Amino acid sequence: MSDATRVLVLNSGSSSVKYQLIDMAWGSPRPEAGGGARLASGIVERIGEGQGRIKHEPARHAPRERYESFPDHAGALAAVADELAADGLGLDSPRLAAIGHRTVHGGTRFTEPTLITDEVVEELRELIPLAPLHNPANITGIEVARKLRPDLPQVAVFDTAFHAGMPEYAARYAIDRAVADAHQVRRYGFHGTSHQYVSRRTAQLLGKDPEAVNVIVLHLGNGASASAVAGGRCVDTSMGLTPLEGLVMGTRSGDLDPAVVFHLHRVGGMSIDEIDTLLNRRSGLLGLCGDNDMREIGRRMAEGDDAARLAFDIYIHRLRKYIGGYYAVMGRVDAIAFTAGVGENSAAVREAALAGMEPLGIELDSVRNAVRGSSPRLISSDASRVQVAVVPTDEELEIAQQTFSVVRRSEGVMHGKTWNAPNELER
Numbered sequence: 001m002s003d004a005t006r007v008l009v010l011n012s013g014s015s016s017v018k019y020q021l022i023d024m025a026w027g028s029p030r031p032e033a034g035g036g037a038r039l040a041s042g043i044v045e046r047i048g049e050g051q052g053r054i055k056h057e058p059a060r061h062a063p064r065e066r067y068e069s070f071p072d073h074a075g076a077l078a079a080v081a082d083e084l085a086a087d088g089l090g091l092d093s094p095r096l097a098a099i100g101h102r103t104v105h106g107g108t109r110f111t112e113p114t115l116i117t118d119e120v121v122e123e124l125r126e127l128i129p130l131a132p133l134h135n136p137a138n139i140t141g142i143e144v145a146r147k148l149r150p151d152l153p154q155v156a157v158f159d160t161a162f163h164a165g166m167p168e169y170a171a172r173y174a175i176d177r178a179v180a181d182a183h184q185v186r187r188y189g190f191h192g193t194s195h196q197y198v199s200r201r202t203a204q205l206l207g208k209d210p211e212a213v214n215v216i217v218l219h220l221g222n223g224a225s226a227s228a229v230a231g232g233r234c235v236d237t238s239m240g241l242t243p244l245e246g247l248v249m250g251t252r253s254g255d256l257d258p259a260v261v262f263h264l265h266r267v268g269g270m271s272i273d274e275i276d277t278l279l280n281r282r283s284g285l286l287g288l289c290g291d292n293d294m295r296e297i298g299r300r301m302a303e304g305d306d307a308a309r310l311a312f313d314i315y316i317h318r319l320r321k322y323i324g325g326y327y328a329v330m331g332r333v334d335a336i337a338f339t340a341g342v343g344e345n346s347a348a349v350r351e352a353a354l355a356g357m358e359p360l361g362i363e364l365d366s367v368r369n370a371v372r373g374s375s376p377r378l379i380s381s382d383a384s385r386v387q388v389a390v391v392p393t394d395e396e397l398e399i400a401q402q403t404f405s406v407v408r409r410s411e412g413v414m415h416g417k418t419w420n421a422p423n424e425l426e427r
């Protein structure tokens with residue numbers, strides 16, 4: 001077995017690449033999360049948009065920032081490789097075991113982290129119509145990384161995977177079964193890596209086995225989704241065929257009557273592509289008040305801005321409906337966990353989302369809720385029957401662990417022995 005223990009995690013978006021280099025042999029900084037120490041992280045932004053930016057944050061050196069143009073993902077990844085090399089962490093290092101790729105849509109075909117081959121890339125391409133905003137960029141990232149290190153195992157970790165085991169009654173839309181099946185129309189769910197990580201981490205915070213707890217996870221970032229996780233399994237989630245359904249998001253509408261689409265087309269004269277852009281990129285908080293950043297909305301509300309207030313109220317109202325819905329679906333809820341940019345940082349959103357739910361056994365402690373921090377923490381009162389937690393997500397660590405586990409398993413198969421990744425021992 002090789003002693004290469006580092007995993008480079010890439011989250012390739014249409015105009016950005018987020019990355020982290022994680023060493024799986026070093027678990028001590030975050031042993032509770034299942035092993036893995038971050039050696040460096042960063043982001044390349046505005047790829048293909050003129051002046052771009054790379055921000056690189058090595059664990060042992062000061063962060064660096066550079067502005068230059070990145071014409072494409074290949075240029076962006078070359079810049080990442082240069083930054084890592086400058087810290088002695090180059091991609092040519094024999095200690096690099098694998099590259100793990102966040103891959104948004106796995107369809108019904110991919111429900112486990114998967115070693116990437118030419119065939120897998122071909123199948124990912126066939127899934128593009130189901131995730132036109134996300135999968136093309138993920139595939140580009142995969143192709144560029146494979147060119148850079150063709151010899152290295154590369155693993156796709158899917159946003160949809162954690163939700164693949166949802167009960168049929170939660171996953172199936174109430175439309176003609178034959179039509180749905182012919183076109184692979186069903187609820188897939190997204191942010192699964194985050195929901196999986198956060199639900200497990202919440203159980204640890206409660207000092208319980210994941211199998212023993214029911215958690216509502218609220219992943220509130222730019223994209224936002226809720227999930228009901230019962231005994232470690234996802235039983236429902238708010239995103240659907242695509243990441244458009246469910247909660248109000250930064251620029252996406254979330255739930256609406258599907259007839260809105262017919263109406264805008266037939267009566268409003270908009271094309272399907274225009275409506276797609278409207279609902280995915282010009283709706284949500286942005287469409288309601290002109291800002292998609294919750295910090296800005298908070299600032300405007302403090303100044304008495306009515307549009308910002310209404311956007312906030314619509315966002316919160318939708319969130320409360322999902323909390324109540326998932327409470328009813330599971331019957332017993334042990335914890336509600338807030339995560340991602342808004343969930344981790346906005347005390348105002350958390351407070352409004354749960355206000356008046358004392359009869360449901362949910363009671364925030366306003367002082368705990370107001371405390372800022374970067375580690376998982378409880379914010380409910382001692383009397384609250386349901387624990388409320390803020391649990392920072394770490395999709396990259398989860399992707400690194402799953403990637404490493406796949407690589408070690410395939411090595412084990414090659415050498416006729418089995419090996420458990422640290423995270424598997426931990427679980």
Ligand SMILES: Nc1ncnc2c1ncn2[C@@H]1O[C@H](COP(=O)(O)OP(=O)(O)O)[C@@H](O)[C@H]1O
Pocket residue numbers: 220221222223250292293294295340341342345346
């Ligand atoms: N201090 C804060 N207070 C309120 N909201 C915040 C704060 N910091 C970040 N956010 C929100 O988090 C969002 C980004 O969340 P993030 O999880 O990083 O998104 P993504 O991964 O989808 O890009 C921002 O758009 C902003 O609304």
Ligand SMILES: CC(=O)OP(=O)(O)O
Pocket residue numbers: 104134159190191221222223224243
């Ligand atoms: C699937 C999804 O919505 O991802 P993001 O939040 O990164 O846009």
Ligand SMILES: [Mg+2]
Pocket residue numbers: 221222340
């Ligand atoms: Mg995110």
